[in-house]
Amino acid sequence: MKLRNTLLLAVLGFFCFGCSSLKSDAAENSVLPATTLKPYGRTMVNDAQQLELITSAAHFGYTFEGTESQVFASVPDGGTHGYLQYELDGKYQKRVKIAPNATAPVLVKAPTAGKHTVWIYKATEAHTGPIRIEKVVGENVSVVQKPDVPLIEFIGNSITSGAAADPSEVPCNTAEYHDQHNAYMAYGPRVARALGADFVLNSVSGIGVYRNWNSDGPTMPQVYEKLDFQKDTPHRWNFDKVTPQLVSIALGTNDFSLGDGIKERLPFDSTRFVNNYIEFVQQVKANYPQAQIALLSSPMVHGQNGATLENSLKRVKETIDRRYPSDKPVALYFFQPMQANGCTGHPSVEDHAVMAKELEPFFRKLLAQ
Template sequence: MRRHYTCIHQLFTPMATRLHLFILAFIAFSVNGICNAQSVAKTDTLTAIQLKPYGRYMYNQQHNLELISSAVHFGVSFTGEECAVYVSLADTNAHNYLQYELDGVYQKKLRFNGNSKAPIVISATPGKHTIWFYKATEAHTGAIIIEKVAANKVTPLSVQKLPLIEFIGNSITCGAAADASEVPCSTGSYHDQHNAYMAYGPRVARALKANFVLSSVSGIGIYRTWNMDSPSMPQVYENVDFQVAQQQKWDFNTYSPKIVSIALGTNDISRGDGVHARKPFDTAVYEAHFVKFIQLVKTKYPKAQIALLSSPMVKGESGKILENCLRSIKTKIDALYPKDKPVATFFFPPMDSHGCSGHPSVEDHAILAEQLNPFFKKLLKDQ
């Protein structure tokens, strides 16, 4: 009987072992599946439509977010060590730049290529974080397309409710040719040295706890460009991306600025490139176009304070001519709108620029912002 029992035990041992291994494998698979599910659950996703951008932007037919204007920005909060932003460009052969703040501290510019499939990944220490992304370049560089943002417990952030200043201007307002820290002057593409975050407008806004929008185009003026007769800012201001051919208009009900700062004249008074025919600067034409443009702005923002800025790059006799024009424009607008707040004017001291191609550098923009802070502080206080 003992021997019979032994034979039966030997017969069923392999079957029991196989059953045991199957059970262990099933448990391991199940546990691994649960772990993987938990890992996936830790990466949440915000679609572009859920983000809350600030500046000029639009949503395309794929419901992706197109960042258009200089320093247009959006923010998210997340928990963990990584945040991934899925970006692209309409031109796969092009490249562009974002820049970002992490937990309130500016970090750096981020270059990416239009044909890249991988997201931009921001690394952080373990914990809860806030991050704000800014477009470093201007509208004419092309839109930066945001598809989604992925991170653990990622949540969209709204811009704090603060007084808004809209800065209308040219390449100086864009922060163009200001940053040669990574790509030296006279090399690469024009937008490689853009740094909108460090331009004077955003600096003033941050210092005075205000919001900002940059409506700026390199080379543009009130009635002509730096070397050609058109386009001018009045021709493109209403178009969403400041392009002449653009049919889609910007919705001016999106924001209500307390102050509209206009710094245009550097390119109107420019002597040009020596290639295209150019007439001398016409003060009458400049003033007439400027008055009409301010009237256009007033139709968009009837309650906004208008502020006119001179150019730190225009010196000597040209600088005096430009300042006299701005004084005359102020007088004309104040007479046309006697019940509105008088137009404010600010005249920069002449500056020797240290950026590329005669533009202010990042460090120069810090000086410009310091000069402007008391001026805008008073205007905000008087609102």
């Protein structure tokens, strides 16, 4: 009898060990550490093992079961607030403000139970500061990685960033400049989604090719290879992380700007613009030797300036095509002029929809080549 009881206890102990193990696995599966995420766009894992979303529309995906998941996000101490925005089961939801010293997680709620797919995007720019992701919590959360589809890199300025496009929550001319940013609704992500492609945005408000909106620099060629587009940052971007099939460059709006009307602004120098643009395209090609290059004009540059911009882009194309005869020719696209309806002279969310629709056939043809 004693031997029988001993055996029974041993069997029960085995099953309890098994139950404890399963319980532990279930608990572990409810937390997705930031280091396990598969992000797109310029990001980095910091010393605290947080994922820093740096560039506009930097994004990651995950799935969960049930009706709610939690994303633990923050901004650096002493930094300004930022915005995330998200998509649930293929449908855009909303922007979420991430305030300094925020402790409550971002709640992602589904209307019904079941398995759901979420994509989290950074709505604001690199210069606004990173948004840090610590973890994702939910029932059976798991990482989502996109299928192998073409990747488009969009290089540009505030327009490409979706800056000042969305006053639906914070009216124009109130609060901070980045309170109306909406990278998800910018023309680049819209085009990519329409074509079944993925995308990264490498764009900075106010930046130009040889001069910026109200300064002589640092310009895009000077900061493009820096992780966060800051000239003095010690971190460089690792271009081996992405291989775009197509690189779209939309610069020039700020080179033509008259600035704030207070600081001295010399007339537009077409020679400097063209020479700097040629050097920048060569810089991009050095990082992506196989990528198709497309140069876009600006819907915000009209009249004689618009004609000068288009002629300058033609000169850039001619030079690059001559220097790289075995590569695909540089593609050009000239926007229809637009009167912007967003904040501070920027395209609105609705304007970006028009721009994306206009660009869609152009990019579709390039991706098919």
